[in-house]
Amino acid sequence: MSKLIQAGLVASATVASKPAVANPGMDVARDTRGRALRDLRISVIDRCNFRCPYCMPVEKFGGAAAFLPRKEWLQPREIERLARAFVALGVRKLRLTGGEPLLRHELPEIVERLSRIDGVEDLALTTNGALLADRAIELRNAGLRRLTVSLDALDPAIFLRMSGGYGRVADVLAGIDAAVAAGFQSVKINVVVQRGVNEDQVLPLLEHFRGAPHVVRFIEYMDVGSCNGWTRAQVVPTVELQNLIAARYPLVALSASADGEVASRYAYADGRGELGFVSSVSVPFCGDCNRARISAEGRVFTCLFASQGKDLREWLRTDTDAALADHLRTLWSRRADRYSELRAEREARSSQRVEMFRMGG
Numbered sequence: 192m193s194k195l196i197q198a199g200l201v202a203s204a205t206v207a208s209k210p211a212v213a214n215p216g217m218d219v220a221r222d223t224r225g226r227a228l229r230d231l232r233i234s235v236i237d238r239c240n241f242r243c244p245y246c247m248p249v250e251k252f253g254g255a256a257a258f259l260p261r262k263e264w265l266q267p268r269e270i271e272r273l274a275r276a277f278v279a280l281g282v283r284k285l286r287l288t289g290g291e292p293l294l295r296h297e298l299p300e301i302v303e304r305l306s307r308i309d310g311v312e313d314l315a316l317t318t319n320g321a322l323l324a325d326r327a328i329e330l331r332n333a334g335l336r337r338l339t340v341s342l343d344a345l346d347p348a349i350f351l352r353m354s355g356g357y358g359r360v361a362d363v364l365a366g367i368d369a370a371v372a373a374g375f376q377s378v379k380i381n382v383v384v385q386r387g388v389n390e391d392q393v394l395p396l397l398e399h400f401r402g403a404p405h406v407v408r409f410i411e412y413m414d415v416g417s418c419n420g421w422t423r424a425q426v427v428p429t430v431e432l433q434n435l436i437a438a439r440y441p442l443v444a445l446s447a448s449a450d451g452e453v454a455s456r457y458a459y460a461d462g463r464g465e466l467g468f469v470s471s472v473s474v475p476f477c478g479d480c481n482r483a484r485i486s487a488e489g490r491v492f493t494c495l496f497a498s499q500g501k502d503l504r505e506w507l508r509t510d511t512d513a514a515l516a517d518h519l520r521t522l523w524s525r526r527a528d529r530y531s532e533l534r535a536e537r538e539a540r541s542s543q544r545v546e547m548f549r550m551g552g
Contacts, residue, residue, distance in 0.1 A: 219281035220519070222493075222526035229451055229481035230284045231277045233270060235301060237487045239291040241319050242355025243343075245383060245412065245419045249355045252418075263488045267297050269507055271304040273485060274311075276516045280523065282483075284313040284449075286339075290487065293322040299333040306334025315339060317381070321358055323366025327373040338370050339379040344392040345399055353389060367405070377404040384427045385412045393432060394439060401440075401463050408454050408467040414534070415495060429455070429470040436466070451481035475531030483523065491519070494528035 220228040238258050242249035251257070265273070274285055285305055292298055306314055315337035316330065323340065342363050344350040350360040367378050380400060384390055393409065400407050409432050414421040436442065445456035445465070453476055454467035470476075484492040489507060490500035506518050 220523045222523055224478070224527065224529075226479060226526070227450075227481055228277070228281045228483060228523050230286070230483070231274065231282045232286045232288050232482060232484045233274065234288050234290060234485065234487045235270070235292045235298060236264065236290040236295045238294055239289060239319070240294060240321060241291065241357045243353060244355060245353075245385065245421075246415075247355070248418055259488055264295075265485075265487065265489050267301045267304055269489070270301055270485075271308070272512070272515070273489070273503065273507060274305055275308055276512060276519055277483065278308055278310045279512075279516045280520055283310065285311055285315070287314075287316040289317075291319055291322070292316055293318050293326055298326070299329050302330055302333040302335045306336075313337065317341070318366075319354075319358065320363035320366035322362075324362070324369040327366065327369040327375065331370075331373040331375065335375075337377075337379070338375050339381055340367055340370075341381045341383075342367075342396070343383055344389045345395045346392060349389055349392060377406065380405055380407045381410055382407060383410045383412055384432065386425050386427050388425075390427050390432075393435060397436065397440070397466065401459065403464065406465045406467060408469060410469040411472045413471050413495075423472070426472050428473040429468040430473065432468065433457075442466075451479050453480075471531050472534065475529075475534070477529035477532045480528070491522065493523065493526040494530055496530035497528070 222228075238255075239247055241247070242252065274282075285308075287298070287301065287305075289295075295301070302314065302316075305311065314335060316335055317339040318341070320340040320342065323338075327338075340363060342350075342360070343353045345360060347360050350358055350363075367380075370378055380396070382389075382393070382396060384393065396407055409429070411429060412421065412426050433442070441460040442457040443460050445458055448456065453471075454469050455474075456465060456467050458465045480494075482495075484495070484500075485503070486492065486500060488502075489504045490502050492500040501522060503515075503518075506515050510518070
């Protein structure tokens with residue numbers, strides 16, 4: 192039985208991951224630290240209809256010239272072929288990201304192609320939700336299984352500011368309602384918490400979704416990319432959020448739902464739902480990170496904090512399926528990334544990193 196967390200006395204803890212389970216006879220790709228390749232995030236577009244300051248600040252990404260020409264985006268058939276190669280190496284979870292993936296007109300086709308791949312156990316999408324009301328049904332019909340919606344505030348003024356002046360919280364809430372009506376029974380709600388910006392939205396968000404099947408997850412503000420002016424002083428550590436929440440709602444710790452799960456899971460002690468915390472800054476989880484990321488133009492990244500990626504297009508367009516999988520296996524086998532574990536050391540020196548919207552969060 193999970194241990195009850197008393198209000199105001201929460202201690203941050205890392206939940207041990209379950210060992211990876213491979214299909215019989217399958218040679219799962221592993222990196223230099225023995226981490227299995229299980230999760231692939233695919234960015235279908237690098238453009239977005241928001242300009243969130245922590246991701247795509249408008250002063251640096253104000254026009255179309257800052258983004259890829261459409262002709263450079265991977266085509267749906269290319270995305271499918273890459274996904275099949277990764278699944279052959281052990282990937283079981285696919286997530287479509289951006290930018291804002293709902294801006295990609297071929298998104299239903301991409302979803303349908305990926306949903307037909309044998310071995311895929313989970314097909315999900317991350318969106319800001321502003322366009323979801325118009326697309327939820329077609330995505331569900333195409334085979335999408337899960338949705339994650341970014342929602343950093345309920346207060347309209349705070350939400351508008353955090354979206355760079357482009358977002359309306361009412362549109363996002365309408366999108367979540369439309370997703371439920373389309374058959375998505377539970378939606379994950381991602382909240383990036385920044386000190387002095389939206390920490391006062393934590394309890395209102397929980398109160399709004401408490402009792403519903405949705406899972407609100409609070410994410411420590413991270414130093415992704417090089418344009419958001421990140422400092423450690425802006426981070427609200429998970430333990431602080433847990434203490435704040437537990438003073439209102441006692442919590443029960445839950446075990447991880449899968450190996451490599453990045454969020455620590457908790458339930459309300461009164462049984463009225465679940466919430467989670469992603470603690471990349473205060474409690475790094477590099478040790479069992481099992482994710483790779485593909486950018487909209489076909490570069491693969493083995494860490495969210497990478498400074499460069501490998502262009503896969505030559506292999507994708509000239510090699511056989513078997514050769515493509517071999518190249519990817521070699522890339523993963525050389526992986527030694529552990530940025531979050533080394534963050535303090537790297538904070539002391541300047542480094543240029545790829546922006547999150549370019550590789551997909």
